[in-house]
Structures are given as C-alpha cells and as structure tokens.
Amino acid sequence: MAAPAARAFDNDGVIGTDLLAAFNQDDIYWKDVPAAASRGDSDSTCHEAADAAGVIDSGVQNVMSPPDASGPFGPSVAASPRKVFVSIVIDDVGIDHKRSARAIDLPAGVTLAFLPYANNVAAQAALAAEKGHELMVHLPMEPSRMTANPGPDYLGVSHTAEELSQRIARNLDAFKGYKGVNNHMGSAFTKHAPGLAVLMRDLKKRGVYFLDSKTAPDSVAEDMAMAKGIPTTHRDVFLDHYETAEQVMAALEKTERIARAGGYAVAIGHPKDVTLDALQSWLPTLQAKNIELIPMSEMIKKRHAATKAYSAATTAAPTAVVTPAGMNE
Ligand SMILES: [Zn+2]
Numbered sequence: 391m392a393a394p395a396a397r398a399f400d401n402d403g404v405i406g407t408d409l410l411a412a413f414n415q416d417d418i419y420w421k422d423v424p425a426a427a428s429r430g431d432s433d434s435t436c437h438e439a440a441d442a443a444g445v446i447d448s449g450v451q452n453v454m455s456p457p458d459a460s461g462p463f464g465p466s467v468a469a470s471p472r473k474v475f476v477s478i479v480i481d482d483v484g485i486d487h488k489r490s491a492r493a494i495d496l497p498a499g500v501t502l503a504f505l506p507y508a509n510n511v512a513a514q515a516a517l518a519a520e521k522g523h524e525l526m527v528h529l530p531m532e533p534s535r536m537t538a539n540p541g542p543d544y545l546g547v548s549h550t551a552e553e554l555s556q557r558i559a560r561n562l563d564a565f566k567g568y569k570g571v572n573n574h575m576g577s578a579f580t581k582h583a584p585g586l587a588v589l590m591r592d593l594k595k596r597g598v599y600f601l602d603s604k605t606a607p608d609s610v611a612e613d614m615a616m617a618k619g620i621p622t623t624h625r626d627v628f629l630d631h632y633e634t635a636e637q638v639m640a641a642l643e644k645t646e647r648i649a650r651a652g653g654y655a656v657a658i659g660h661p662k663d664v665t666l667d668a669l670q671s672w673l674p675t676l677q678a679k680n681i682e683l684i685p686m687s688e689m690i691k692k693r694h695a696a697t698k699a700y701s702a703a704t705t706a707a708p709t710a711v712v713t714p715a716g717m718n719e
Contacts, residue, residue, distance in 0.1 A: 473680050474649040477501055477689040478669065479601065479625070479658045481528050481574065483518070484508025489661035496666070497673045498522025501686040503572055505530070506564035507542050515565040524685035525568040526601065529561050529589075531576030534606070540575045545589065547582045554588045562596060569687045570599035570621075572658075573611065580609035590618035599690050601625065603658060621690045629659035629668070638668040649681060654693050656686070 480493045484504040494517055502518045503526040504511050515525050530544035543557045573580055593600055599621040602612040615622035626648050629641040648655035659665040676683055
C-alpha cells in the first residue's frame with residue numbers, strides 16, 4: 391500500500407537543488423512515524439513572546455554550572471540500544487551578534503536559522519556555513535497578537551498574493567547557502583492556507599525544504615508543504631520556552647526521549663546564554679548515548695525513509711497509518 395503521506399500531490403514545480411533531487415518525486419512527503427511521543431508539545435503563544443524577547447539583549451543571563459559526570463548528561467544516562475537521530479535548530483540567529491557568534495561556535499552540525507533582516511546577515515551566514523552548520527532562512531510571519539513585532543517584510547494574512555511573493559523574495563534573497571526555511575512567529579499566518587499556498591509555491595521554485603516551527607498547535611503549514619511537494623517536517627520540542635538551566639536541560643532530555651521512542655526528534659532553541667551553555671555541554675555527550683546530531687535536511691530525508699519502512703511493515707494494520715487532514719482525495 392501507499393506510504394502514509396504518499397498521495398497524488400502537485401509535482402509540476404521547478405526542482406532546483408540536489409536536496410529535492412534526493413527525494414523520490416512521487417513520494418517525498420512524510421508525516422509522523424506513529425511513535426507515542428513523536429508529536430511533542432505545542433506551546434505556542436508563550437514561544438512567540440519569548441521569540442520576540444529573544445532578539446533583545448535583556449542583559450540578564452542565566453548561568454549554568456559546569457557539566458558534572460554524575461549530572462543529567464553524565465554516564466548515568468543509558469545509551470540507546472539502536473542509533474537514533476536529533477536535529478538542533480537555533481532560531482533568530484543574526485540579531486544579537488555576540489550570542490549569534492556563540493551559536494556559530496557550537497560543534498558542527500547544528501542548523502542555524504538566520505533572520506533575514508539582521509545586520510550583516512550574509513557574512514554571518516557564510517561564517518556559519520564555513521563552520522559546518524546547515525543554514526535556514528527564519529522567515530517572519532504574522533503572529534496572532536501583533537503586539538509582538540515579527541519584523542520587516544513579514545508575511546501577513548491580509549497581504550495579496552503579489553505582495554506576499556515580493557516579501558518572500560526579499561527575505562529569501564537576503565543571504566545565500568541555505569537549504570530550508572522555517573517560520574519566525576507566525577501563529578496566525580501558519581493557519582492561513584491561501585497565503586501558505588503562495589509561500590509553498592515560491593519555496594518549491596527555490597528547491598528548499600520547510601520546517602514548521604509549530605508556533606500554533608493547529609498550524610496547517612506542514613500539510614500545505616506536503617500538498618505542494620515541499621520536503622517538510624515539524625518541531626517536536628522548544629528548548630528554552632522557560633529560560634532556566636534546569637528547564638533547558640529538561641527539554642534536551644525530552645528531545646532524547648522522543649528520539650528514542652520514534653527514532654527522530656527536532657528541537658528548536660534560541661541564541662540565549664542559558665541555551666548555548668546547555669548545548670555546549672550536551673552535544674558532546676550524544677555519541678556515547680548512540681544519538682547522532684544531523685542537519686535538518688538529513689532529518690527530513692531520514693524521517694521520510696522511516697515512514698516508508700513503517701508503512702511497508704504495517705500493511706496488515708492500515709488503521710495505524712495517519713493520513714494528513716485534508717489529503718483524503
Ligand atoms: Zn523566531
């Protein structure tokens with residue numbers, strides 16, 4: 391039978407990169423591997439407040455104690471019996487230059503989502519690529535409450551298709567070398583199907599993937615990406631929804647649990663000292679735990695392959711397969 395998300399989608403767009411070419415063109419979509427914990431949280435509105443605050447240097451930083459062998463990331467954490475995969479995305483990169491530089495100095499393999507309106511974004515992004523990180527455009531989109539400013543050239547629910555397309559182009563032309571896009575804020579826009587259709591059409595022309603940051607629990611952006619033939623996935627965990635060392639560590643442990651349960655997990659953090667301190671301690675522990683850090687483009691490919699394998703193994707139990715809402719043609 392067909393893979394859960396292998397539907398008759400629109401495949402007539404221009405495929406522009408090796409990334410897209412690496413997918414089977416009749417079956418490049420995946421939804422969830424139906425693991426118990428794979429969907430993660432959907433803590434939306436607070437994230438947008440945090441998202442907005444995250445571009446401002448509050449001057450108050452949390453300090454984390456140095457890693458301890460008996461601590462949460464020490465040898466007491468059991469290795470997975472099988473290798474599992476995580477992707478770590480740092481959003482809002484580029485605005486706070488000091489902490490963006492810290493993010494760029496993380497061990498290679500993190501995925502960095504640059505705000506396209508950041509000063510000197512092209513040079514910062516080029517340095518990040520040189521250091522071995524995957525790049526994304528962190529595309530500003532309208533939040534439910536416009537008290538949070540998404541930034542210039544944000545994608546809004548009242549914009550015409552032409553206006554959206556112009557804004558998308560200005561954002562995506564800000565720097566080079568990125569493989570994908572995710573939403574900055576966007577709890578309103580990611581529920582706005584007509585605007586998302588314009589976005590996905592334009593992303594397809596550029597040959598880039600879309601990661602749904604899931605700032606709204608009822609976002610339809612991932613489904614829209616699938617419908618338009620864009621390689622896509624969603625965030626499972628926000629790392630710094632609460633800005634204490636303990637909470638960030640707890641979020642990293644949650645990321646590990648989701649990866650162990652379903653094989654894969656996507657976590658998003660921000661350029662905050664508390665998050666960067668935790669990642670500097672946590673990333674070097676992954677290998678011993680049989681967890682591999684992979685860039686987002688690899689995550690999308692692997693999750694897709696896993697969905698196909700799952701589908702093949704469960705043909706006797708088709709009711710376990712989840713079909714994306716609205717895709718039952
Ligand atoms: Zn953001």
